[in-house]
Amino acid sequence: MARWEPDARGRLERAALELYAERGFDQTTVAEIAARAGLTERTFFRHFNDKREVLFRGTELIDAISAAIGAVPDGVAPFHAAAEGLTSAAEFFADRRPHARTRQAVIEANPALQERELIKLSAMAHTIAGALRARGVVDPTASLIAETSVAVFKVTFESWLADASDRPLTAHLRDGFADLATATRP
Amino acid sequence: MARWEPDARGRLERAALELYAERGFDQTTVAEIAARAGLTERTFFRHFNDKREVLFRGTELIDAISAAIGAVPDGVAPFHAAAEGLTSAAEFFADRRPHARTRQAVIEANPALQERELIKLSAMAHTIAGALRARGVVDPTASLIAETSVAVFKVTFESWLADASDRPLTAHLRDGFADLATATRP
Numbered sequence: 060m061a062r063w064e065p066d067a068r069g070r071l072e073r074a075a076l077e078l079y080a081e082r083g084f085d086q087t088t089v090a091e092i093a094a095r096a097g098l099t100e101r102t103f104f105r106h107f108n109d110k111r112e113v114l115f116r117g118t119e120l121i122d123a124i125s126a127a128i129g130a131v132p133d134g135v136a137p138f139h140a141a142a143e144g145l146t147s148a149a150e151f152f153a154d155r156r157p158h159a160r161t162r163q164a165v166i167e168a169n170p171a172l173q174e175r176e177l178i179k180l181s182a183m184a185h186t187i188a189g190a191l192r193a194r195g196v197v198d199p200t201a202s203l204i205a206e207t208s209v210a211v212f213k214v215t216f217e218s219w220l221a222d223a224s225d226r227p228l229t230a231h232l233r234d235g236f237a238d239l240a241t242a243t244r245p
Numbered sequence: 246m247a248r249w250e251p252d253a254r255g256r257l258e259r260a261a262l263e264l265y266a267e268r269g270f271d272q273t274t275v276a277e278i279a280a281r282a283g284l285t286e287r288t289f290f291r292h293f294n295d296k297r298e299v300l301f302r303g304t305e306l307i308d309a310i311s312a313a314i315g316a317v318p319d320g321v322a323p324f325h326a327a328a329e330g331l332t333s334a335a336e337f338f339a340d341r342r343p344h345a346r347t348r349q350a351v352i353e354a355n356p357a358l359q360e361r362e363l364i365k366l367s368a369m370a371h372t373i374a375g376a377l378r379a380r381g382v383v384d385p386t387a388s389l390i391a392e393t394s395v396a397v398f399k400v401t402f403e404s405w406l407a408d409a410s411d412r413p414l415t416a417h418l419r420d421g422f423a424d425l426a427t428a429t430r431p
Contacts (some may be wrong), residue, residue, distance in 0.1 A: 069286055096265075114276040138428040178431060184396075199404045203421060204428055206377040206396035214388045242324040242421075 072136040075113040076158065079165040084110070084172060087117045113173065114162055115179055121186045124148040128190035137196045141187055141208040142236040149212075149228045152219075156228075160220050184209040211235040246427040255291045261299040262344065264352040270358060289363040298346055300358065301365055306373045309421070314376040323382045327373055327394040329420040335398075335414045338405075342414075346406050370395040397421040 074095035078087040089110055093100045100180065107113055128144030152159060165170040188198075188205035194203070215235035219228040250256075254389040255387045260281035275296055293299055308380035314330030321329065340346060352358040374384075382390070401421035405414045 154418055174360045199400050200424055202400045203424055206400050207393045210392035210396045214385050214392050218385045243426040243429050
């Protein structure tokens, strides 16, 4: 039985991000991450399958978005249900902007990680389309709303990272969905 | 001086797509594509840098979209300018549905090609955002409209491929933009 390491996961995550930012993702080894965190490689592999997984957490956020869309009252129209679900799930990022900024810089420096990020966003759209279908929305409308919602998420996430003020991601998202509604008016 | 081969590019493209569909992309060699087309490998490399480029033509479509957005009259609001530009450029696909269907099947069978497709769509969004900025649209609105327009293109392109009727891609695109405008109403 491994001994309990207080906040091992958080320490490994912070150590990994620091090293990726300092040296680049490809130049960092799991051994170095474990050493920086004061933990063993074995502990690293209890929490992550590989060093890429530190940047891309399984399906945690995507599952939260799906559940949040499912929890929106029935009367709410699909686009607004997707917007509410995404905004509600985005509370996850409330105190994570410094982390998210470092992560973004690491990803922007590495084309393979950028591809991985696009795949995650595509998976997010597929999950949102499924959550909308479960609300009775048919295709292609379900896919259309899902893909455009993810587009709003992507753009507002970048605005949030670049914002010098303390406005939360949830406020950026609300603005983004409202801006899109205004832009599409005839 | 190489001798002139009538429609060498088209013959190579058709031969490549046939082979990718029959055997899979990874299992097909340039030598086999050239042989199937009745041409030499050297002729292949005069038209394409590698076998992936048969599926992903440089920036032809993206440049056409950018030019079409630039040609939309000044008074047209940004979302509608993006929609008109994309729809006008989509005339390129008028007689290419059989080709596009085979290409899609090849890409869906190969994760590395799917990643490449996502990168192309992301590049398309960046180019559209640039074309909107050239019309005086500021960020994040330019990026928001660009990313959502590409989302509409992606979904309606799939609807067009799946459609048993002969409705052109341009009609699917118009419906998609109209559906999004309806969906975002308060």
